[in-house]
Amino acid sequence: MRKVIAAINMTLDGFCDHTSAIADDELHAHFNDALRSAGVLLYGRTTYQLMESYWPTVVKNPTGNQPIDEFAVLLENIPKILFSRTLKSVDWTNVTLAKGNLQDEVLALKQQPGKDIYLGSPSLIAALTRHGLIDEYHLCVHPIIAGKGLRLFKDIDDMATLKLIKTKALKGGQLALYYEAVRK
Template sequence: MRKVIAAINMTLDGYCDHTEGIADDEIHQHYTELLRHSGAVLYGRITYQLMESYWPNVVKNPTGNKTMDEFAVAMENIPKVAFSHTLKNVEWANATLAKRSIEEEVAVLKQQPGKDILVGSRSLIITLMNSNLVDEFQLCVHPIIAGKGLPLFANINDRIMLRLIKTKTFSAGVVAFYYELHR
């Protein structure tokens, strides 16, 4: 059975905001490898549209920054599933619009053969946590205190116990924490 991995960047004070993090070569390389070793990535509408508005353009017009350009290609190649009540279709290569509820779609995806499934949207992570469908967390914590924003762990219904399986420290002070759910 495929695992569902919640993989996201966050500030030290627990907020998810793509404008607050450190987007250096090491972080891009880290996420490129994660994408290459995964079978699909799930996004909510807001994150999907944010990613779709930028990364396909980098594939068409590379920046010259090797790690950013490689990340863009990895994003282009991985199957993407967007969850939305308002989108009618998606245009990005290898993207599909979910036709079932988040819980139903993830349950079906977990049963299919293949590599693990990434979840890269805060709202989906919260929904899947509350449905007991997240198997692992890969949290890249940036050494930044934002003071405001969208907290990753808002609206969690029950206490969730985690077991640290490893860490990875980047030269800019970002630390990736890898946790399994302790069930």
């Protein structure tokens, strides 16, 4: 059975805002390693539109920066599933618009053979946390206090217990924390 892994950047005070992150070469290399073990990426509309508006252009016109260019190519080639009630079509390569509900689609994906299922959309992370469907959380905490923005675990009402399985310190001051969900 495939694992569902929530992998995301966040500030020390729990906000997910890509403009507050330290997006250096080591961070891109860190996420490139994660993407190599991804069989499918799950996106919500907001994160999808953010990613789709930038990364395909890097594939067409590489920056010359190896970790960034590799990140773009990895994203391009991994199958992606978009969960959106408003978008009716997609243009990015390897993207499928989900037709069923989130819980049913993710449960079906978990049963399929292949590499793990990754998601990095805050809304999907919160929704799948509420449904108890996330197996691991890979949180890259940046040494920044943003003070405002989109909270990662917004609208979570029930406690979820996690077990720390690994840490990794990056030279830019980011700390990658790997947690496994503890099932009751």
